[in-house]
Amino acid sequence: MEPCFLNAAAAAVRIREKSLTSEALVRSCLERIAERDAEVRAWTHIDPEYAIAQARELDKRPVAGPLHGLPFGVKDMIDTADMPTTYNSPLYQGHRPAKDAGCVAVVRQCGALILGKTDTVEFAAGGRKALTRNPHNLAHTPGGSSSGSGAAVASYMTPLAFGTQTGGSHIRPASFNGIYGLKPTWGAVTREGAKLLCATCDTIGWFGRSVADLALVAEAFRLRDLAAQNPVSVKSLKVAVCRTPYWKQAEPPARQALATAAERLQKAGAQIQELELPARFGSLDEAQRTLTYGEGGPAFLPELLMHGDRLHPEFREMADNQRAVTGAMMVEAYDLAADCRKTFDALFNGFDVVLTPSAPGEAPEGLHTTGDWVFNGMWTVMHVPCLAIPCITGPKQLPVGVQIVGPRYSDARLLEIAAVVAPVIDIGAGQRDASAAG
Amino acid sequence: MEPCFLNAAAAAVRIREKSLTSEALVRSCLERIAERDAEVRAWTHIDPEYAIAQARELDKRPVAGPLHGLPFGVKDMIDTADMPTTYNSPLYQGHRPAKDAGCVAVVRQCGALILGKTDTVEFAAGGRKALTRNPHNLAHTPGGSSSGSGAAVASYMTPLAFGTQTGGSHIRPASFNGIYGLKPTWGAVTREGAKLLCATCDTIGWFGRSVADLALVAEAFRLRDLAAQNPVSVKSLKVAVCRTPYWKQAEPPARQALATAAERLQKAGAQIQELELPARFGSLDEAQRTLTYGEGGPAFLPELLMHGDRLHPEFREMADNQRAVTGAMMVEAYDLAADCRKTFDALFNGFDVVLTPSAPGEAPEGLHTTGDWVFNGMWTVMHVPCLAIPCITGPKQLPVGVQIVGPRYSDARLLEIAAVVAPVIDIGAGQRDASAAG
Known part of the structure; x- marks a missing residue:
């Protein structure tokens, strides 16, 4: 098997055991990119020689950190000192x-070594879309705004990549691309150097092709330090289906994915219950949109003043507050989110984890849309950790995932739960890998 | 009078009326810096020729924005593309x-034109202190972390400067230096490009020497758009003394300042009442410190990993979470802050504005401390706008201020209230100006 088809966790073991070099892994990823990226268009910047040079340097050094020798894609709204960072905006071409x-x-x-920059919706917020296509069907969106990162990991161009989520920019593309993704608890991972949209919601996350991949990166960010761990087993697990x-x-494929995941878990011995959230949770999606618009205005005021009409109308409108979001509306949204955060955490006396849709369905056709984040915004504004797990293949032969959600700062626990539920939920993983590798 | 002694609002009028050029103002500020900064040490970077060149450019252009031709000092933990940004850290010398x-x-x-960068406590957070001295008595601290900005505005080296507040880094130096300062509602002003410490609390603010100065900058940030305005008069004003x-x-000078401000307002016709906050507000200071430490850890993890022992022990300790802040402690602090925000805003049915201490007393002696932020952290974590107003001169001949506080997103209203209460509270303003100008 070509090294590019190895999951991050498997590659890390081989690099540590000296049965694989970082250079060989990077070369394999670069070959894969050369093969596939003309169609997928996941990357905005790749410098093969530089990537290989980085890998060679790492191969000379003793293995130190948990990510030694692993390539990482970086969503192009996250700053890199040695590569351009354009935010996919015409205003920042050549910005470094x-x-x-x-x-x-x-x-x-x-x-880790940074393999390159991946395409994104402009400023990870609106405006122009990424050029990236869904590797499972090029006529469909890979989702957004972390379009390139999701597609790059799904198409074996890189084992790991950063995404971000303010509404549903991380978990939704994970579902559309059939991969794993973690959006950690808000505040647990530094967001410095990612373009600001909404400080209340902006969260850095990462994609991989297994739970173990996500856990490796969580180790780098020391998310494990934040909670004491107990062993987890599916048999004793209380799962609340929300x-x-x-x-x-929710379209039929999303409904089917949720039902299938619950059924598989039940068959494996988990206790399944339904979770109906209190009525006020029904306003969280709107609250997330209000806060993003209301904080996005001040965030894009500099671009409006600097660039005027050259700034995409969607950001001009936001900076000009054309929707007339008032302070009272902001305060109401902040307070609702805070109330729901507290209420949601308290629910975890009755169960261990929440199982809920990642997206409304399969990836929509066309690149004019990246799909809706209605199944993500509520969790983002609640600051809770969300972990995307692939589940079924839909009627259009596109992947459809689910997500598991824990209370705030339970990231380490959520990863442990994911490690036992993912093999049950994602029974197509082996097939997906084999097919892609073949 | 030398132009450097003009308040920003007065200078703006003269520039608009063409009775003053930006160049003349800048030259006057530079002369003042040359005279005073060897002692005060407010600035980490000044390039006189570049400042004059910027001013000349502005003098050639028609007056456009509200800050046309006005010099601004920028706290050196806020990024500037044309000047170094060191965060006062040995790790970032020469960073641009x-x-x-x-x-x-x-x-x-x-x-506005950027006159230069002002000294700050390292990363506006801890570690090494600014070299800046209090211009009213060089043996005393000007406060921190916005040490240089506070001292520069107070000593007439610049009419305006940016500070930031995570605990009490903006309002406290305003009090210690006898100047005005606005810490806006959290989220109303973009914090992109200021070194991250605690996303929940970090807030950009600005200093001036009058309420009108602060209002000019608020206009630039469009804070006026966020609330409908009604005329305010001291006579009808209900002031809650907290x-x-x-x-x-609170040391005797802080107690005296609060009593004096209340008495002056009462004599001017305001209705004064006492505000005793619910008991749980007594844990807000601790909550602010917990959140700063708990979010500061992830924020300084990159510096810890990159620089190891070269990073100041205070940040190493934070990134290593040596105080063992748990997720449960973070959640408790977040929820307390959210609860108090909502409770506090609701209190404003009974009064118009809160009057409360800015700092525990006069500026402490020595540069080993910047004073305590116990009278600031609770407001910062509550996200409410705070406006510092000078009030009395203490027993050591140092200024002591008070602050007025409004509910979230009432920045515009707070500025209107400040415009009528400041002339009543700060009756020494004329004397201070005349003395400094003389």
Whole structure:
């Protein structure tokens, strides 16, 4: 098997055991990119020679951090000192930050190398879309705004990549691309050096092709330090299936994915219960949108003043507050989110984990849309950790995932739960890998 | 009178009326810096020729924005593309960001010129202190972490400067230096490009020497758009005097300042009432410190991994979470802050504005401390706008201020209230100006 088809966790073991070099892995990823990226268009910047040089340097050094020798894709709204950072905006072509974003610095220090920058919706917020296509069907969106990162990991161009989520920019593409993704608890991972949209919601996350991949990166960010761990088994696990207040917007494939995941878990011995959230949770999606618009205005005021009409109308409108979001509306949204955060955490007396849709269905056709984040915004604004797990293949032969959600700062626990539920939920993983590798 | 002694609002009028050029103002500020800064040490970077060149450029252009031709000092933990940004850290000497922080871009686009960078406590957080001295008595601290900005405005080296507040880094130096300062509602001003410490609390603010100065900058940031305005008069104003749960830590000068401000307002016709906050507000200071430490850890993890022992022990300790802040402690602090925000806003049915101490007393002696932020952290974590107003001169001949506080997103209203209460509270303003100008 070509090294590019190895999951991050498997590659890390081989690099540690000296049965694989970082250079061989990177070369394999670069070959895969050369083969596939003309169609998928996941990357905005790749410098093969530089990537190989980085890998060679790492191969000379003793294995230190958990990510030693692993390639990472970086969503192009996250700063890198040695590569352009354009935010996919015409206003920032050729922009090159003076230092790495915090998250990039952390993974580099833990041994990763940055393979390149991945395409994103403009400023990870609106405006122009990424050029990236869904690797499972090029006529479909890979989701957004972390379009390139999701597609790059799914198509075996890189084992790991950063995404971000303010509404549903991380978990939704994970579902559309059939991969794993973790959006950690808000505040647990530095967001310095990622373009600001909404400080209340902006969260850095990462994609991989297994739970173990996500856990490796969590180790780099020391998420394990934040909670004491107990062994987890599916048999003793109480799973709350949450259709959310937005169930009407769930299309048949999303409904089927949720039912299938619950059924598989039940068959494996988990206790399944339904979770109906209190009525006020039904306003969380709107609250997330209000806060993003209301904080996005001040965030894009500099671009409006600097660039005027050259700034995409969606950001001009936001900076000009054309929707007339008032302070009272912001305060109401902040307070609702805070209330729901507290209420949601308290529910975890009755169960261990929440199982809920990742997206309304399969990836929509066309690149004019990246799909709706109605099944994500509520969790983002609640600051809870969300972990995307692939589940079924839909009627259009596209992947459809689910997500598991824990209370705030339970990231380490959520990863342990994911490690036991993922093999039950994602029974197509082996097949997916084999097919892609073949 | 030398132009450097003009308040920003007065200078703006003269520039608009063409009775003053930006160049003349800048030259006067530079002369003042040359005279005073060897002692005060407010600045980490000044380039006189570049400052004059910027001013000349502005003098050639028609007056556009509200800040046209006005010099601005920028706290050196806020990015500037054309000047070094060191965060007062030995790890970032010579660092030069590729783009301006959002707040810097906004004031530049509104006509301001950046006069230079001002000294700060390392990363505006801990570690090494600024070299800046209190211009009223060089043996005393000007406060921190916005040490240089506070001292520069107070000593007439610049009419305006940016500070930031995570605990009490903005309002406290305003009090210690006898100047005005606004810490806006959290989220109302972009914090992009300021070194991250605690996303929940970090707030950009600005200093001036009058309420009108602060209002000019608020106009640039469009804070006026966020609330409908009604005329305010002292006679109809209901003022709630809040000793806070930390009153025991108020030294006699702070107690005297609060009593004096209340008495002056009462004599001017305002209705004064006492506000005793519910008992749980007494845990807000601790909550602010917990959140700063708990979010500061992930924020400084990149520096810890990159620089190891070269990073100041205070940040190593934080990134290593040596105080063992748990997720449960974070959640408790978040939820307490959210609860108090909501409770506090609701209190405003009974009064218009809160009057409360800015600091425990006069500026402490020595540069080993910047004083305590116990009278600031609770307001910062509650996200409410705070406006510092000078009030009395203490027994050591140092200024002591008070602050007025409004509910979230009432920044515009708070500025209107400040405009009528400041002339009543700060009756020494004329004397201070005349003395400094003489």
